[in-house]
Amino acid sequence: MDDDSHPKTLYVGNLSRDVTEILILQLFTQIGPCKSCKMITEHTSNDPYCFVEFFEHRDAAAALAAMNGRKILGKEVKVNWATTPSSQKKDTSNHFHVFVGDLSPEITTEDVKAAFAPFGKISNAHRIGQELEG
Numbered sequence: 001m002d003d004d005s006h007p008k009t010l011y012v013g014n015l016s017r018d019v020t021e022i023l024i025l026q027l028f029t030q031i032g033p034c035k036s037c038k039m040i041t042e043h044t045s046n047d048p049y050c051f052v053e054f055f056e057h058r059d060a061a062a063a064l065a066a067m068n069g070r071k072i073l074g075k076e077v078k079v080n081w082a083t084t085p086s087s088q089k090k091d092t093s094n095h096f097h098v099f100v101g102d103l104s105p106e107i108t109t110e111d112v113k114a115a116f117a118p119f120g121k122i123s124n125a126h127r128i129g130q131e132l133e134g
Contacts, residue, residue: 006057008035009082010064013049016073017041021050023072028052031066032059047075051082 012024021037028034033055041048054060060081068079103112113122 007081008055008057008060009051009053010060010067011049011078011080011082012052012067013047013078013080014075015048015050015077016075017048018073019048019050024050024052027072028054028063028067031063032056 010028019039021039024039025034025037028037035053035055037050037052039048039050052060052063054063064079064081067077069076071077116122
């Protein structure tokens with residue numbers, strides 16, 4: 001009963017930098033035949049991650065259940081359904097980022113929150129060296 005409306009691609013995150021596409025394919029094909037694996041290794045502080053595509057939805061679902069939270073080369077991996085970029089976009093119509101600089105030391109985060117409160121709910125405020133969530 002597999003068709004295109006059922007997802008077949010998994011996101012696998014929190015990977016060790018030593019993990020390779022070959023290793024991922026070796027592990028995941030034990031659960032079901034994989035169509036592809038695409039490793040994303042950005043040269044930043046972020047951990048590598050990959051997308052594993054299965055031929056069948058049921059194999060992808062079994063891999064999600066079996067592999068999420070499992071340790072691969074000493075790191076507990078996070079496995080979820082991969083989403084398309086359009087479904088990842090959040091509604092930001094009522095969400096804004098405001099940066100205020102050169103504040104005198106006596107201005108507190110609460111002062112900044114109070115100054116911007118008339119414009120809407122403030123989810124959090126940042127000051128250099130400190131963060132307060134509200």
